[in-house]
Amino acid sequence: MSLALDLLTILAVSAGVFFFLAGTVGLLRFPDALTRLHALTKADNLGLGLVVLGLVFQEERLFAALKLITVWLLTLLAGATVTRLIARNARPAGPRG
Amino acid sequence: MAEFLLAAAGFVLGMVALGLVRILWGPGDADRIMAAQLLGTGGIATLLLLAEAMHVPAAVDVALTLALLAAFVSVAFVKGSAGSEADGA
Amino acid sequence: MSDATVYGLCSAVLVGLGLFGLIVHPELLRKILAFNLIGGGVFLLFGVVARKGAAAGFDGDPVPQALVITGLVVAFAATALAVALLRRLFQETGRTTLRSDG
C-alpha cells in the first residue's frame, strides 16, 4: 500500500514539476505579454495542483491534507484575480522600457 | 522519498530562477508582476515539497502564509502600477 | 563545510552588497532598499549562528531566532517611517535625493 502511494506521489510530483518547466519555457519564449500570461498561469497552477496531489498521498492526517488543498485553492483564486487585473489594468509596456 | 522530493524542490526552484530572467528583461510592468507571481507559485511548491522532504510540517503554514501574502502583494502591484499614472504626487 | 556555512557566506555577500547600494545610490528609496538588504544579511547571519548552536534537543538556538523575529518587525517599522519621511520630503521639495546642490 505504502509503495503504491509512494509511486503515485512520484508520478504526480514529476508531472507537476514538468508543468513548471512548461510554464517557464512559455514565460521566456512567448512573444507578448498576454500570451505569456496565458502560458504561465495555467501551467504553474496545474503544476502546483499536481504537486499538492502528490503530497496528499503522503499525508496521514486529514487536517494536514486539507491544509495542502487550501494552499492550492488560495493560489488559484489569487492567480485568477491577478491575471485578470493584469490583463485589464497593467500597461503592457512600462513607462521607460 | 525524501531525496526525490528534495530534488523536485530543487528543480522547481531552478525553473523559478529561469523565470526570474523575465524580471530582468521586462520590458513592461505586466511581465514583472507575472514573474513575481511565478515566483510565488514556485516558492509555494518548493515550500510544500521541502515540508515533506525535511519533515517540517510548519513549512506548510509558511506556504499558506505565502499564498495569502502573494495575493495581497500582487493586488498591490497591479493597483500601484495602474495608479501611478493618475497620481504622481 | 556545512549547509549553514553556505548561508553564512551568502549573508556576508548580502551585507557587502547592501552597503554598496547604500553608498552609491543617490535616490533615497534605493538606499532604503539597500538598507533592507543589509538587514536581511545580518538576520541570516543570526540564523546561521542559531543553526550551529543547535542544542538541548532543538534544531537551532531559539534565542537568536526570537531576536531575528523582533529585528524583522523593527526593520519594518523603520522602513515604514523612512518611506513616510521620503514622501514628505518629496511633497515639500520635489526631490527624492539628499543632494541640495543639484
Added chain:
Amino acid sequence: MVFDIGLALLIVAVAVWTIAARDTFAAVIGFVAFGLLLALAWVRLAAPDVALTEAALGSGVTGVVLLGASTRLRHAEISAADKKPGAMLRAAAAVLCTVVSAGLAAIVLVLPHPAPTLAPQAAANMAATGLGNPVTAVLMAYRAIDTLLETVVLLLALLGLWSLTPDPFWGGLPGRRHHDDPDGVLTFAAQLLVPVGILVGIHIFWVGSVAPGGEFQGATILAAMWILAAMAGLVDAPPVSRRWLRLILVAGPAVFFTIGLAGFAMAGGFLAYPESHAKLLIVMIEVPVTLSIAATLALLVAGPPERMPQQ
C-alpha cells in the same frame, strides 16, 4: 547541500538585481523575490518561525510599502537618476564593501563548533511556561522585556509617521479611498480571501504556543487582510483621531506592562510569571498584543493621514 548552494546563489543574484536595476519598480519586485527566497532559506536553517515572519512581513508587507513609495515617486526619479557618484567613489565603495564581506565570511568560517548557544537556558525556561514552542517561550518569557519594548517601538514608529501629517489633514484618514472594482473581480476575490486570511491569521497566532507561529506572524496576516479589504474598496480606514482606534493601539503594550508589573507581587520580579498560571497569563498578554500589533502594522502601511472625513 546542492539545493542550499543553488538557493544561496539565487538569493545573491536577486540581491544584485535589487541594487543594480535601473527602474525602482523592478528593484522593488527584486526585493520581494529576495524576501521569498530568504523564507526558503529560513526553513532550511530549521527556523520556521522566522520563515513565517519573513514571508509575511519581510517580503510581503514591507514590499507593499516600498512599492507604494516607488509608484508615487516614479516621476521624480527620472530627473534624479543622472546624479550618480563618480567612478572614484564607486571604486572606493566597492573596495570597502568587499572588505566588509570578506571579514564577515572569515568570521563565518572560523565560528567555533559547536557555536556558543543559549538553547539549554531557553529549554530550562520553557519548561516553566507550559509552552511547546521554544521561540514563543523566548519571546514571551525568557526575553519578554525585549518583546514588550518592541511593541512600544512599533507605537513610537507610528507616532513618528503620524507626526509627518500635513497640517490640513491632521487627525484625518490615512491612504487613498479605493472604490469597488467596477467589474467585480477584485471585490469578489477579496470577499473570499479576507475571511480565509483572517482564519489563517488566527490559526498561525494560536498554534504559536505549541508550533511555529505566534503573535507577530498572526498579526501581520491580519494587518495584510485589512489592507487587502481596503484596496478592494470593501472597508475604509478610520480617522486616526478616533478614541477606539487609539485604545486598540495601546491595549497590547498596556496589558503587557500591567501583567509585567503584577509579576512583582505574584512571582517576585518584573515580567515574572507564577509557574502555575504562566500559560494563562501569557495568553492574556498575547491576545491584546496581537490586536495592537495588527492595528499598528496596518496603520504603518497606510501611511500618514492625507484626507479628511467627508461631511
